[in-house]
Amino acid sequence: xxxxxxxxxxxxxxxxxxxxxxxxxxxxxxxxxxxxxxxxxxxxxxxxxxxxxxxxxxxxxxxxxxxxxxxxxxxxxxxxxxxxxxxxxxxxxxxxxxxxxxxxxxxxxxxxxxxxxxxxxxxxxxxxxxxxxxxxxxxxxxxxxxxxxxxxxxxxxxxxxxxxxxxxxxxxxxxxxxxxxxxxxxxxxxxxxxxxxxxxxxxxxxxxxxxxxxxxx
Numbered sequence: 001x002x003x004x005x006x007x008x009x010x011x012x013x014x015x016x017x018x019x020x021x022x023x024x025x026x027x028x029x030x031x032x033x034x035x036x037x038x039x040x041x042x043x044x045x046x047x048x049x050x051x052x053x054x055x056x057x058x059x060x061x062x063x064x065x066x067x068x069x070x071x072x073x074x075x076x077x078x079x080x081x082x083x084x085x086x087x088x089x090x091x092x093x094x095x096x097x098x099x100x101x102x103x104x105x106x107x108x109x110x111x112x113x114x115x116x117x118x119x120x121x122x123x124x125x126x127x128x129x130x131x132x133x134x135x136x137x138x139x140x141x142x143x144x145x146x147x148x149x150x151x152x153x154x155x156x157x158x159x160x161x162x163x164x165x166x167x168x169x170x171x172x173x174x175x176x177x178x179x180x181x182x183x184x185x186x187x188x189x190x191x192x193x194x195x196x197x198x199x200x201x202x203x204x205x206x207x208x209x210x211x212x213x214x215x216x217x
Contacts, residue, residue, distance in 0.1 A: 022091075023084040027122075028058035031206065035059075035121065035152055036066055038203055038211045042148055047116030048073055050142065052105060052135060053123040057085030063119075064089075064097035071096050073112065075103035105134035109141065117148040124188070125153055125170075128179040132191060140195035140216060149197055149214040152205070155185040163208040185212065 043049060046069050054060045054074035064072035074085045074097070085100040101111055105123075118139040124132040139149045154166050161167040161182065170182040189199045192214050203211040 020087070021080070021083040022087045023056040023081070025056045025058050028056070028062070031152070031209070032059060032062045034205050035211065036063065038205075038213075039063065039067060039119070039150065042150060042201070042213050043067065043070060043117050043119075044148070046070060048114070049117045049119055050112060050115035051075060052103065052118060052120040052138075053077075053127075054085055054100060055081055055122075057081070057088040057100070059121060060085055060097060060100075061088045061092055061094065064094045065092070068096050071098060073098045073101065073115065075101035075112075077102060077104040105131050105138055108134065108137060110138045112142065114144075115142045115147070116144065117150065118143060119150045121152040123153070124151070125155075125173060125182050126180055129183075132183065132188060136192050136195040136197060139214075140197055143197075143216040145216055147216045148200075149192070149216070151188070151212040151214075152209060154182050154209050155188070155212070156182050157185050159184060166208050185210070188212070189214075 048071045049067075050073045051060055052075055054076045057074060060072055060074035076082050076085065082100040082102065089097045089099070103110055103112070120135055124135065143149065154162075154169065156162070161170065166182060173180040173182070185202070192199065196217050197214040198217045199212070200215050201213040203213075205211055
């Protein structure tokens with residue numbers, strides 16, 4: 001039996017006409033419903049959610065629309081992505097979606113003082129390990145006790161890939177940049193633990209991805 005290919009987690013946003021700065025990530029249309037289902041039961045009922053590495057803004061808009069009254073704070077270090085997020089938000093008129101922050105996880109302190117939850121989708125495998133280290137340090141400094149850090153993406157488990165397609169994806173990432181690649185879930189959990197973030201739940205998702213939920217102890 002041929003397993004399905006991995007979800008398109010490589011950043012390949014679709015450009016709109018030149019005068020329109022909005023970008024669209026095709027994978028968002030496929031994964032936003034399953035992610036929303038998990039977020040709906042793991043995030044607090046109210047407060048501020050910081051999304052790290054928001055990319056095009058597709059996810060930010062979708063979650064802000066469907067998780068009210070939560071306030072959704074998108075962020076990205078790329079100016080083109082922040083422009084896309086801002087225009088997506090302006091066009092939708094969702095009051096709970098805040099203007100995007102210029103946030104690089106590796107630069108401490110982050111330009112935000114607090115958050116009730118932190119969400120990071122498809123980042124740590126398309127970034128050096130220092131980004132994962134920065135993410136854990138920053139989330140730990142922001143979150144209140146029991147505050148949630150939610151991660152989504154493909155991982156290795158027990159030192160092995162969970163599907164042949166993930167192994168191919170990992171090889172493709174590392175050929176582009178040797179500092180990138182699918183991370184061992186156990187290594188990510190150990191790193192989180194050093195920053196006071198306890199692994200609470202791992203949920204299998206479509207296309208060989210995982211939802212990983214941590215909480216600040």
